[in-house]
Amino acid sequence: MKDTPMRRLAGILLLMGFLVALMVAFGALSPNxxxxxxxxxxxxxxxxxxxxxxxxxxxxxxxxxxxxxxxxxxxxxxxxxxxxxxxxxxxxxxxxxxxxxxxxxxxxxxxxxxxxxPATNYLYMYAVSFLAGLWVLTRLVRTWRLDTQTWALEPRPNPRSWTQHLRESLTESQGSPTESRGSPRESRSSSTESRDTPTEGDDA
Structure with missing residues (x-):
């Protein structure tokens, strides 16, 4: 049977449905x-x-x-x-x-x-859970990528560092300042060429 993204999505939804059904069934059990x-x-x-x-x-x-x-x-x-x-x-x-x-x-x-x-137990539980989830998310972003054609996670050939990911995100959002403003040498060169170019009135 050929594996397609739609079949994977259907399988995920089916498993999630079974999970919800088991949770409801467990909650409905009487004490024994x-x-x-x-x-x-x-x-x-x-x-x-x-x-x-x-x-x-x-x-x-x-x-x-x-x-x-x-x-x-x-x-x-x-x-x-x-x-x-x-x-x-x-x-x-x-x-x-x-x-x-x-x-x-x-x-x-x-x-x-x-x-x-103790009330501090809840704070400790939430803090540890948050840090553990953040660590797992960081590892996932660094070492795995999502293939949008097959909707499958694939390992990255070259794991990305977290600083590299942030640097690329900032570059994409702000753009390159050099490209937007241009080089100072190019600006001075263009202004010099405009002054040296004779006009039609001067030739006359």
């Missing part, structure tokens, strides 16, 4: 603690008594410290409050915490494992 798919705040809020005695995993914000109570937010403005027991973890008010434990009656979680999530 027996296989490690633990209920979260959304499931506890919908039918708390159905999960009593089962293990659950929650991520919430500390709203009370004595007793330790967290608020697990989900959806648009929805949340569930649960009290944490059997834990000595010390988390300040307003900080986030990850909890894994057993669901007990009266909106109580018997903690099996818990750890705080």
């Amino acid at each position: 603690p027996a296989v490690g798919a633990y209920p979260e705040g959304e499931h506890l809020d919908a039918n708390y008594n159905a999960w009593v005695g089962e293990k659950a995993a929650l991520w919430g914000t500390v709203v009370e410290t004595d007793p330790l109570v967290i608020e697990d937010e989900y959806g648009a403005g929805k949340s569930v409050h649960v009290e944490l027991t059997d834990t000595s973890i010390d988390v300040p008010l307003g900080d986030r915490i990850a909890v894994y434990g057993v669901v007990e009656p009266d909106h109580t979680i018997r903690v099996l494992n818990a750890y705080p999530i």
Whole structure:
């Protein structure tokens, strides 16, 4: 079968469609603690008594410290409050915490494992992700090129440096100043020739 750009595009769209379908299907699965798919705040809020005695995993914000109570937010403005027991973890008010434990009656979680999530973790995650993406993009531009006829990435025979790419981009956008203004010697030479050329009145 001949490989054409249209078939490649169709294959990419088909794979992306499968990816979206799998994401939707995974999100629609019901929790099953027996296989490690633990209920979260959304499931506890919908039918708390159905999960009593089962293990659950929650991520919430500390709203009370004595007793330790967290608020697990989900959806648009929805949340569930649960009290944490059997834990000595010390988390300040307003900080986030990850909890894994057993669901007990009266909106109580018997903690099996818990750890705080500092706000700096998110900043570190976003910064590292941005720098890693920038590094990958730089490597891609330097060592690969897009063939517009076959719509395929091909390795460059001579990898380009990042400074060379910026220099060429600036040159193309601004143009060559020498070509636009001309050489000073050429300007003086042309003016001299215009003065030396006799006019018809002088010949007469």
